[in-house]
Amino acid sequence: MQNKFNHKIEKIAVSDIRQFDTEVSSIPNIIKLTLGEPDFNTPEHVKQAGIDAIIDNQSHYTPNPGIMELRKATADYYNEKYNLKYSANQVITTIGATEAISVVLQTILNPGDTVIVPTPVFPIYMPITEINNGNYITVDTSTDGFVLTAEKLEKVLADNKEKNIKALVLVYPSNPTGVTYSRQQLEELAAVVRKAGIWVLCDEVYAELTYNGQHTSIAEFLPEQALLVSGLSKSHAMTGWRIGYLLGPDDFIEQAVKAHQYMVTAPTDNVQFAALEAMKNGKEDSAVMKEQYLKRRNFMQLALKQAGFEVASPDGAFYLFAKIPNKFDKDSWKFVRELAKKAKVALIPGVSFGPGGEGYVRLSYAASMETLEEAAKRIQAFVDAK
Template sequence: MVLKHKFNQQIEKVAISDIRQFDTEVSEIPGIIKLTLGEPDFNTPEHVKQAAVEAINDDQSHYTPNPGIPALREAAAKYYNEKFKLQYRPEQVIATIGATEAIATALQTVLNPEDVVLVPTPVFPIYIPITEINHGQCVTIDTSTDNFVLTPEKLRETLEANKNRNVKALVLVYPSNPTGVTYSRKELQELAAVLKESGIWILCDEVYAELSYSEEHTSLAEFLPDQVLFVAGLSKSHAMTGWRMGFLMGPDDFVEQAVKAHQYMVTAPTDNVQYAALEALTNGQEDSLAMKKQYLARRDFLTAKLEACGFKVASPDGAFYLFAKIPSKFGTDSWNFVRSLAKNARVALIPGASFGPGGEGYVRISYAASMEELAQAAERISEYVKKN
C-alpha cells in the first residue's frame, strides 16, 4: 500500500521559526550578545516559586479539571477584571499551556476550511502558521505606513476587499511584538465600532499588557466582550516563560467549544504550576512594577543610543522590543544586515523580514537583557555603523 500523503499537508507547508533558527545559529559565535528572544532576564518572584514547592510537597501532582483548578480560574477572572475593567466570570476562563496554546486553541475552535483570518503586520510569526495548520487562510494588512497600528479606515478597506470570502477573525496583538507599539483607548474604541458592525471574532493577544508605558492598558474586551477572544499569560508580567502558564477567555458559547479543543490538545495544565500561578495572581498583582521600571530605563537608553547612530525607532510604548529602521547606507536587506552585524560586531538582532509585510528594512531588538549587556551591545553597534 502506498500512502497518498505521508504527512499532514498543512504541517508540511509551514516552517520552523526562522527566529529560533537564527538564534541557534548565532549562539555558536564566541562572545556574542544576543538581543534576539523575548526572554525576561528577571527570575520568577520568590513567593511564586515557593508556592510551587509547597504544591509539590502537598502532592499536587494529579490531573486537574480540563480548564484548570476552580481557584485559579476564579483568581484569573478577578485579576484581569480588576486590571483592565473586564467582566469575565471564572466559568469563562481556560488555563492554558502558555499564551501559545491559548492562541492555538482559539483558532482551532473558530476556524473552518478556507475561513479567512486578518493579520496586521509586522507581527510575531505564530498566528499565520497556526491558522494554516487549521486549514484557514490569512490576509495580511501592512501597517508600516500608519505608525504600525491598524486604522479603522484600513480595516474597513480590507473587509470590503474580502467581502466575498468568509472572514472569520482578526488578530490584534498589543503591545506589539515586534514593534513595541500599542493602541490608545481612543484608537481601540474607533476599531471597536467597525468590528461590531462586522461581527467577526477578534483574537486579542495582550500578553504584554502589563508592560505598557505611555498610558494605562485598555483591552478591546472591555468594548466587545461577545466578540473578543482574550489571551493573557504570566510569562512576561511575572517572568515565568518556562512555567508555560497562559489564559484564554471569551463569551460562554466560545468557551463551551474551546474547552474541547483544549482538552484534546493538552488535557490540562500541569498541576503544581497552576498553584504557582494562583499565588502570582493572588499575591503578585504588583510583581511586574519593578521589572517595568527597569525595562523603561533600558528602552530609553537603547533608543537614544540607536538614534544617535542613525536608526529610526518606532514608538516603543510597550513590551520590551525596539523595532528600528536600518540606516539607509546599509540598504533594506534585514537578513544581510543582522548576519553581518553578528559576524563582525558580535551582536545578534532579529531581521524585520521575519515579521511579515512592512518589516523588511527593520530589525527587532529585545531589551530584556541587563543594562550592562545593552551598553556593550550599543557600543558594538555604533562602532559597526561607523566602520561600515
C-alpha cells in the same frame, strides 16, 4: 508511503527567530538580543508556592480548564486591572499563551475561513491558521505608525467580502514594534468589528508592560466577540512555567474547552498553584521589572538613534523595531548576519515579521543594562566602520 506527512505541516517552517538564534549561538562572545525572554527570575513568593504545591502532592489531573480557584483569581485579576466583567467559568487555563492561540483558531475556523493579521507581527498566527485549514490576509501597518486603523480595517473587509472573514488578530503592546493602541483607537476598531460580526483574537500578553498610561483591552468594548489571550510569561518572568489564559464569552468557552482538552488534557497541576499565588498576591510584581525595562528602553532607543536608526514608538513590551540606517542595504537578513559576524551582536531581521518589516531589525532589551551598554558600543562601531 504516499502522503507520509500532513501537507500543511510540511509547508510551514520552524520560526526564523528560533533558527537565527540557534545559528548565531556558536559565535564566540556573541550578545544575543534575539528572544523575548525576560532576564528576571520568577518572584520568590511564586516559586515558593510552586515548591509547596509539589510537597503537598499536587501532581494529579485537574479539571480540563484548570482548577476553579485559579480561574476565579484570573477573572478577578483582569476585571480589576482592565475594567472587564469575566466570571471564573469564562476562563480556561492554558499551556502558555501559545496554546491559547491554537485553541482559539481551532475552535472558530472552518475550512476556507479567513483571518486578518496586521503586520509586522510575531510569526505565529499565520501558520496556526494554516494548520487549522484557514486562510489569512496580512495588512501592512508600517505607513500608519504600526497600528491598524479603523479605516484600513473597513477597507480590508469591504475588499474581501468573498473570503468569509472570521476573525481579526490584534496584538498589543506589539511584538515586534513595542507599539500599542490608545483607548480611542480601540473604540474605533471595536465599532468596525462589531458591525462586521467577526471575532477578534486579542493577544495582550504584554499588557502589564505598557509604559504610557493604562493598558486598555478591546474586550471591554466587545465582550461577546473578543477572545482574550494572555499569560504570566512576560509579566511575572515565568516563560518556562508555561502558564497562559484564554478568556471569552460563554458560548465560545463551551466549545474551546473541547479543543483544549484534546490538545493537552489539562494544565500542569503544581504550576497552577504557583500561578494562583501570582494572580492573588503578585499583582504588582511586574512593576519592578517594568521600571527596569523602561530605563533600558530609553537607553537603547537613544543609542540606536545616535547610530543612525529610526525607531518605532515603543510604548510597551520590551522590543525596539529599528529602521536600518540609510548607508546600509535594506536587506534585513544581510544586515543581521553581518552585524553578528563583525560586531558580535545578534538581532532579528524585520522581514521575519511579515509585510512592512523588511528594512527593519528587532532588538529585545530584556537584558541587563551592562549587556545593553556593550551591545550599543558594538553597534555604533559597526555603523561607524561602514
